[in-house]
Amino acid sequence: MKPDSPDTLQWAAVCALDDILPDTGVCARVGHRHVAVFRVGAERLYAIDNVDPKSGASVLSRGLVGSLGERIVVASPLYKNHFDLATGECLEAPEHSVRAHAARAEGGQVLVRLA
Numbered sequence: 001m002k003p004d005s006p007d008t009l010q011w012a013a014v015c016a017l018d019d020i021l022p023d024t025g026v027c028a029r030v031g032h033r034h035v036a037v038f039r040v041g042a043e044r045l046y047a048i049d050n051v052d053p054k055s056g057a058s059v060l061s062r063g064l065v066g067s068l069g070e071r072i073v074v075a076s077p078l079y080k081n082h083f084d085l086a087t088g089e090c091l092e093a094p095e096h097s098v099r100a101h102a103a104r105a106e107g108g109q110v111l112v113r114l115a
Contacts (some may be wrong), residue, residue, distance in 0.1 A: 011104075011111040020110065025061040025074065030101075030112050036061035037103055037110055038085055040072055045105060046085035047112045049098035052076045053090070060098070 014028035020039040027050050028035050034050035038061075050058045055078045063074040063083075068091065073082040082091040088100035102113040 011102075011113045013109045014112050015110050017105045017108050017110055023065045025063070025065065027058065027061040028112065030114055033114060034058045035101060035112055035114075036063075036074070037112060038065055038074060039110075040065060040085070043105065044072075045103035045110060046072070047101040047103040048074075048083060048085060048088045049101075051098070052078055052081075053096040053098060054079050054081065054093075 012030045014037055015026060020026050022039055022041055025036050025038040028037055035047050036050040038046045050060045052059050057078060059077050060074055062077045065074050067073065068082055072085045074085060075082050081093060081096060083098060086100060088098040090096040099115045101115050104111050
């Protein structure tokens with residue numbers, strides 16, 4: 001089995017909830033992936049791949065969090081494409097979408113499970 005296969009994936013603790021300021025993100029390595037973890041408001045957590053598919057740079061966690069209509073998004077700091085935090089869809093260029101991962105808080109820790 002590969003290390004990232006669904007059969008071997010578990011919830012991984014990436015940081016304390018208080019380490020992420022509301023409406024910002026952090027980068028974590030989960031398995032072999034760079035994951036951007038976002039805290040929206042006080043308690044909502046989202047996780048998407050951190051690598052900007054257009055540039056190949058691991059920077060999405062540094063983007064600006066906001067909303068476009070009903071969607072909560074992050075704007076890539078390089079090309080300003082918007083990624084839906086719930087689905088990973090790139091709104092301007094769907095072919096550049098990223099994976100979305102499960103994220104939750106438990107016991108003051110942020111946990112991520114890869115998709």
